[in-house]
Amino acid sequence: MKNMESSTTRSIVDALTKAIVDHRLQPGTKLAEQKLADHFGVSRTLVRQALFQLSQNKLIRLEPARGAFVAAPAVDEARQVFAVRRMLEAEMTREFVRTVTPAKIKALKEHVALEKSAVSGEDISGRTELLGDFHVRMAELMGNQVLAQILGELISRCALITLMYQSTSAAEHSNDEHADIVKALAARDEERAVRLMTEHLEHVEANLTFDRKVPTNDISLALS
Amino acid sequence: MKNMESSTTRSIVDALTKAIVDHRLQPGTKLAEQKLADHFGVSRTLVRQALFQLSQNKLIRLEPARGAFVAAPAVDEARQVFAVRRMLEAEMTREFVRTVTPAKIKALKEHVALEKSAVSGEDISGRTELLGDFHVRMAELMGNQVLAQILGELISRCALITLMYQSTSAAEHSNDEHADIVKALAARDEERAVRLMTEHLEHVEANLTFDRKVPTNDISLALS
């Protein structure tokens, strides 16, 4: 389990992101540079770059001279993130309706189908990723890369929370709501689409519960 | 001109940001690590950290194995940034009206007064910073730090463009519009406030022209 193919900084970021988001690394866990370096078979230099990048995404928090710790996002912060998402996505949906084409609808429908097959499966992080990507996909289809990137960041930023607390039934619910939104978009029903999107985000936010799971403090085990 | 007080990564980022935003470093200029390290009297390690951070803000672009270059944001990207700002700030304004208090209005009025004195002065980058901060200030007053941070990033991201092309008269215009927006907020006139904000952003975007200024290729000179 020592050799990753090409251990660039990116691959380290991805591995850690997945581990955090899958909750194999519990909030508060310390990420010691040397241990990570040993695990990935690289020097601390690359690990530090990766940690810095993760801190920008708010997935970890860097304390000066003390190290990196998996972030424990405050509920308050999650609410703020969702407030921003509602602002952005309400308007995004509005504009999407105005520039909708059959090809875009088709793309969204295909995505929703992908979600559907993932929701029934076991891969929780994959499932959450797909559910989040629906929103990013909409932004991309509008041709606004900046919007897509910001939405992506916002979603991954609260992924820690949503993932932590989202049940399978909630995931199915989200998938259904995505399908409904696409229908409204296809019908060019602006008000309905915006309303559905807003409600969808409110549902996701409302579903956040606060049961903790068992931790894993052994970094190597969690990442293996 | 060699000794900065405490040359942390942050101070390097700030110095470079100011130089780029003040246009002492022209888009396309290469930022060689060793030269910057010499200038700041630190090792390449810290410079690399700073450059990476700047690349996240899209102020520079990192080309693998080739180096860092001052970004030349595409007009297209600027338009996308403004599209996102319109989405965010329209909704932000709407919610601001709903939660407005005399204290918040007072804070905004004070900020607008600050702008007014800056607009007549010579400090172009300070002026632009203040004009941008108005929007961030609104987000902060709403108590949404996440929104404030994202808006700040968006604004600094197109600061390169707005700064590059914003005339003094346009700055005065912006200042007046800010004052009008505050009035509408104080009157709790939601629709009017939202409309003014949207129009304001459209004006700023429309004012982007495309005259270039004289470059400075000598890094040390630009940063001195």
Add this chain to the structure above:
DNA sequence: GTGGACAAAAGTGTATACAGTTACCGCCTT
């Protein structure tokens, strides 16, 4: 037995060294 001080261990922050890549310049060929 508890609390504090000191010492050792571990960890982060920064600088330097080394390897691999790119860019530049002169030279040779045509």
Add this chain to the structure above:
DNA sequence: AAGGCGGTAACTGTATACACTTTTGTCCAC
């Protein structure tokens, strides 16, 4: 004279070394 070729210098990417801070554990005093 123009264009390609080769070599060298400059630069980036990664690893390692060193200094300083934090943490931990032990020993002594009370």
